[in-house]
Amino acid sequence: MTRLDSWLLFVCVLLAPAVVPADDTTQPLDHHAQVSAWVDAAIKDGDLPGAVVCVADGKQIRYLETFGNRQVEPSELPMTTDTVFDLASITKPVATATSIALLVERGQIDLDAPVSKYLPEFTGHQKETITVKQCLLHVSGLTPDNALSDYQDGAQIAWRRICDLKLRSDPGTKFAYSDVGFIVLGKLVEAISGRPLNVFAKEEIFQPMGMHETMFNPPEDLKRRAAPTEKQADGWLKGDVHDPRASRLGGVAGHAGLFSTVNDLVLYGQNLLAADQGNSTVIQQETLRRMTAPHDVPPQSPRGTRTLGWDHQSPYSSNRGTALSLRAFGHGGFTGTVLWIDPEKDLIFIFLSSRLHPDGKGSVNQLAGKIVTLLADKAKP
Incomplete structure (x- = not known):
């Protein structure tokens, strides 16, 4: 054409x-x-x-x-x-947030529950009070991006270092667009569904669409x-x-x-x-x-x-x-x-x-x- x-x-x-x-x-x-x-x-x-x-x-x-x-x-x-x-970053809504929405729809995630309810290791420095909704809205208090060096030793150690992070602000008090918050949400999809984010999104969103x-x-x-x-x-x-x-x-x-x-x-x-x-x-x-x-x-x-x-x-x-x-x-x-x-x-x-x-x-x-x-x-x- x-x-x-x-x-x-x-x-x-x-x-x-x-x-x-x-x-x-x-x-x-x-x-x-x-x-x-x-x-x-x-x-x-x-x-x-x-x-x-x-x-x-x-x-x-x-x-x-x-x-x-x-x-x-x-x-x-x-x-x-x-x-x-x-x-x-269109990954955030199309893959991650849509996956979270489906898990909420199925009763497997409560938006107002703390992330630590589903990821018990995500605690310390007030992180245990961060809710799923706060991560989706970028008001979790998490840093926009942690150090790139935190990722140089593989995914497992990178996740451990995210769990050790201190907050920049009290949860719910300040908007700060955060890649880290959506890395956490991707991990949440995996923990709840038993499938990595790429597999869950493919099987539950992309293929059906x-x-x-x-x-x-x-x-x-x-x-x-x-x-x-x-x-x-x-x-x-x-x-x-x-x-x-x-x-x-x-x-x-x-x-x-x-x-x-x-x-x-x-x-x-x-x-x-x-x-x-x-x-x-x-x-x-x-x-x-x-x-x-x-x-x-x-x-x-x-x-x-x-x-x-x-x-x-x-x-x-x-x-x-x-x-x-x-x-x-x-x-x-x-x-x-x-x-x-x-x-x-x-x-x-x-x-x-x-x-x-x-x-x-x-x-x-x-x-x-x-x-x-x-x-x-x-x-x-």
Whole structure:
């Protein structure tokens, strides 16, 4: 499908009302021209080598376009819709928080219970008072990231060192976005389910949703389609997790490590939109709404809301734009990935890039925010 063809499909399904006044017929094409101009300018400025931009609803993809390259070094490879991306922190909601939500739904986890109820070794320095909900909301008091050296001796010792950590603040008193908190949640999934996070998420979320190209530690056939991130001493990271802590944990962690494609993320978003209507076979309506209801996080501010694993309106929400409804929830990833889902507008927005390639200096959050504002403005009110 050409860029023009895909945009015409988007016009017909998403933007066009039943009767289009003659003087409004050029505006959708102007929108696409604006998206192209913004992305092309960002590529020229070195903010990213290329991108996949997608808008979908609960039933179909309305717009899907690629820009630039998936790889520029050591040789150029064009961006394609089947490019595999390192999702980075989108791992937190899609794999970890969704797994926790399912275990809550099944009565195996109490959100208000202390984590130490399920992981008895997670105690000391007030950690025994940290609840599951506080970890999901990033108000646990745990440090954002402990020392990388804590992970150099393997996963078991890394976990022991996390259990020995002191808190930065009293639990529940301060928002601090914490990778460590989600490493703890990933460990909790394993303890409760008896399966590692990657196995539980695959068997209980990804396979039932038809997401066959979403996984930790992708195999060689998916690695060949992966967008590289940064260069290491032994070559480019391509299909291997960029996050250094997740890497030292064997590529599987609650905060990072998941890889996926745009089409798989559409399936995930559609399943959550279906759940919001009570029509998902994977997640119950009550579970989805509990999972995505906004919570004030201290210190309270006009933008100080998060959901259980997702962003809502917080200092991390620049990639949210301004046209989504108050029911929208989403997340970004350090590597240049963005996912927002809006049940009120029946809309899924996906922006996938590898902004760190090739020099580690790219930036995409403001760009993604502008694009979703433009494209969501005409979506279902």
